[in-house]
Amino acid sequence: MNPAYQRLKARFARIATLGEAQAMLGWDASAMMPPGGGAARGEQLATLAGLAHELLTAPEVADDLAAAEASGDWDSANLELMRRGHARATALPTSLVEASARANSACEKVWRGAKAASDFAAVRPFLAEVVRLQRETAQALSAASGLSPYDALMEGYQRGVTAAEVEPVFTAYEAFLREALPQVEERQARGPAAVPLAGPFPVPAQRALCRGLSQRVGLDYDHARLDESLHPFCGGTPTDIRITTFYSEAEVSKALMGVLHETGHAVYERNLPGPWARQPVGEAAGMAAHESQSLIVEMQACRGDAFLRFLGPQLLASFGGEAGQYAPDNLGRLWRHVSRGFIRVDADEITYPAHVILRFRLEQVLIGGQLDVADLPGAWNDGFHQLLGVRPPDDARGCLQDIHWHDGAFGYFPSYTLGAMAAAQLMRAARAEVPGLDDALGQGELAPLMGWLRDKVHSQGNRLGFQALLRHATGKPLDPSDFTAHLRARYLA
C-alpha cells in the first residue's frame, strides 16, 4: 500500500462520508421533512453532491491513481473501483451534468401531473430533453469506458453486465412466459378462489408486526429505524439503516411484504464488510445484487409455503377475525395471484419480467436514437400487447407509470429481473447447502438463510462483479433456469 493509494483511501472515505450525509438528508426529506423545507433541502443535497464531485475530480486524484499500487484481492479491487469511479466522474463535462440535473428535475415535476392526468403530451417535450441529454451522457461515458453507450449507462447501476448478456436471457424468458402463463392462469382458475382478508388492520398492530418480522429477518434496531413514507425505500448507512413503508388500515399485505422486501436490502447493507466501510470495495455489489437480496427475503422466503405456515397465526394474533382466512393456502392464493396487470409495481413474479423486458428494449432504442420520444406511447402499448396479450387503456397505465425515465434513469430496469433471477439461483444453492432451511422458515426462523447470505454475498462487498459474485456463491454465473424452475415449482407443480 503505497502513499498514493493511502491518500486515495482517505479521499474516498471522505467522499463516502459525504454520501452518508446525503443519504440521511434524503431519508429525512421523504420520511420527516415538513413541505416548506424542500427548497433548502435541494440546495443542501446539491452542495454536498458538488463537494463530493470536486473531491473525486480534483487534479491530484489522477496523479495518485497513476502512482497508486495495491496488492491482494480486496485492495486491488478497491483501486480498480476507484479508477472506474474517477473515469466516470471525469468523463462528463460539468455543463452536461448540470444540464441533466436541471432537465431531470423539470421533467420529474411535470411528470407527476402528467401521470395523474394520463397526459403524455404534457411531459413529452421535457422527456425529449431528458433523453437528448442521456444520449449525450451515454456517448461520453462510452468514449471513456469502451462500453457501448447503453452498456455505459447500465454500468452506473450494475457493473459488469451488458445488454448482449441480458438479451438472450430475456428472450428465453419470453418463450417461457408464452408457454407457462396460460397454464398458470388455467390452473389458478380451476382452483378455489382466494378469500380476501377482512380488515380493518389497525396501524399500530401492523407496525408492531412489521417490526417483529423484520427482526426475524435479522434487522437490529440498535442500527435501524422503521418509519413511514409515501414511497417505501431503504436508505441510511450500514450502521444506521432507515427503512420505510406505507400503512393502509384496509390492506395489510403491502406494508407487510414491503417491509420484508426493504429488510432484505437493509440486512445486506448492515452486513457489508466493516473493515472496508467507506471504500468502493466495501459497498454493495450493484442494483441487481441488491434487488436479489430484497427478493430472496420477500419472494423466495416469505411468500413461500413454509413461511406462510408461520405467518398465518401471527396475522391472527395481530388482527383477530376469522381464522380460516389466514390459512397458508389462502395466503398463498392471495399473495401469489398471477394476472396480466398493466402496472409493474403491482405485478406478480411471473409477469413482472415482462414489464422489465418491455422497458429494457424501449430504453435501448430511445438511447440509440431509433425511437423518438413522440412515438413512445405507441411503441409501449404495442410491446406490452406482444408480451402479455393485453393493451394498456391509457398512458397512465402505460409509459407514464414509472418515475425512472422521467428522472433520467436509463439502464436501471434490467436490475429488477436480474435480481429476481439471482434470488432464485441463490435460494436453490442455499437449500442445497443449508440443511433444514425450509423447516426453519416454517418456524419463522430466517437466521439459517441470512447467515448463508451474509457469508456468500453480503460479506463480499463490491469485490466481485454481479456474475463473479453469483459464481462465488452458487458455483455458476447467472442461470435463469433456476428462476423458471422456481416458478414451475411454485405455480405449476
Add this chain to the structure above:
Amino acid sequence: MNPAYQRLKARFARIATLGEAQAMLGWDASAMMPPGGGAARGEQLATLAGLAHELLTAPEVADDLAAAEASGDWDSANLELMRRGHARATALPTSLVEASARANSACEKVWRGAKAASDFAAVRPFLAEVVRLQRETAQALSAASGLSPYDALMEGYQRGVTAAEVEPVFTAYEAFLREALPQVEERQARGPAAVPLAGPFPVPAQRALCRGLSQRVGLDYDHARLDESLHPFCGGTPTDIRITTFYSEAEVSKALMGVLHETGHAVYERNLPGPWARQPVGEAAGMAAHESQSLIVEMQACRGDAFLRFLGPQLLASFGGEAGQYAPDNLGRLWRHVSRGFIRVDADEITYPAHVILRFRLEQVLIGGQLDVADLPGAWNDGFHQLLGVRPPDDARGCLQDIHWHDGAFGYFPSYTLGAMAAAQLMRAARAEVPGLDDALGQGELAPLMGWLRDKVHSQGNRLGFQALLRHATGKPLDPSDFTAHLRARYLA
C-alpha cells in the same frame, strides 16, 4: 458590489448550506438516530465541519476579503461579519482545533458518568485539559482580535458584549437579589400554598396542546416539526425548524413551558430576513439575542397573569380533573415559585441570574489562570453560598451539573441572563408601543407581540450587535432596571 464581494457571498452561502446539513444531522442524532449510528454520525459531522473550515480558510478568501467592497447597511455589515468569521477561523491552528475537539469529546463522555456518581475527581484531569486548551484558544483569538482572552471567547457566542460591560450589571443584580429575594420568600410563605396539578397527563394530549400553543405563538408547521428528545432544543434551519421536548405523564409544565421556550427560538429563526438567508448578516444576532426571544415568549408572555387566564381552561379541556387547580392564581403560584435551588435549569427567574453570575466569575478566573481546576468545587460551593446563602451538598448539584465547560464552552453562560434582561426590556417597549398587548395575551393571542418582535428584532438578522439591536428596538442599550422592575411587579407588587 464588486466581484470579490460577490465571490465571497457565494462562498459564504455554500458554507452556510453545509451548516444547514450539519444542523439537520445534529437534530437527527438527538431526536431520531438509533444508538448504533453514533460513531458514523460523528464522522459525518466532523467531515462537514472540516469542509466548511477549508472553505472559510482557503487562501483566496483573504485575497477576496482584502479586495471586497460593499455599500449600504446590510452589505457593509455582511462584509464585516465575513471578516470577523475569517479572522476567528484563521486565528486558530488546526492542531489546536483538533486537540480541543478531542479533549472536549473525551471530557464530555467522562463527565456523564462523573455527574451521575457526583465524582469530580473522575473528570478533573479531563476538565483540566479542556481548560488548558481553552486558555490557548482564548489567547490565540485575543491576539487576532485585540479583545481580552475571555472576551474573545464570549465573542464566539454573542458579539459586541464584553466582560467589563457585564460585570457591573451582574454586581447590581447581586445587590437587588440580596434585598428582594428575602422579601419574595416572605411574601410567598405568607400567601396560599400552590395546589399541585393532579395528573396523569397523557402524552398524546400534551403533544396536541403543545402543538396548538406553539401555533398560537406563530410556529407554522409547514416549516417546522415538534419531536421528542432527552434534552429539548431548537434546531434545523429557518425554513425547516425542528423543536423538541420531553414528555412526562406525571408532570405537564416542563413540556408545556419548554415548547413555548423553544418556539420563541424557532419563530426568531423563521422570521430572519429571507433575502439575506445563508449570509452572515442574515443569521440571528447571537446567543443572548436568541435567549431574549425564547424568554420573552416563555417567561414574559406565557408565565404572565394574562396568558395564564387563557391557559387554565385549555389545560382543563386537555386533561380534565378538578377545575380549581387550573385557576390562573394557582398556575402562577406553581409556575413562578421562587426557591434557592442548586440546579440552574430548574431555577426560577429571580434566582437564575445568581447561577449565571457564579459561572461567569468562575470561568473568567479559570480562563485567566487564577483558579486551578482542582480548586473548582470549593470555589463553586463558596460562591454559591455567598450568592444564595446555601451550600450545594455535593458536586452533582454543584460544579458537575452543566455540560458547558465539560464540552469546552466558556463564555456562553452570560448569554442566559443578558437574554432574560433583554426580554424584560423588549416586553416593556412592546407594551408601550402595541396597544392591547396584554388583552390579546389574555385571549391567547400572541400575534401582536410576535409581530412587533419580527419587526424590531427578527427581521434585523445579525445587522446590529446586541446593544445596537436593543437600541434599535427599545431606544436604549441594555437597561437591567427593566428586568428588576419586571421582577418587582410580578413578585412584590
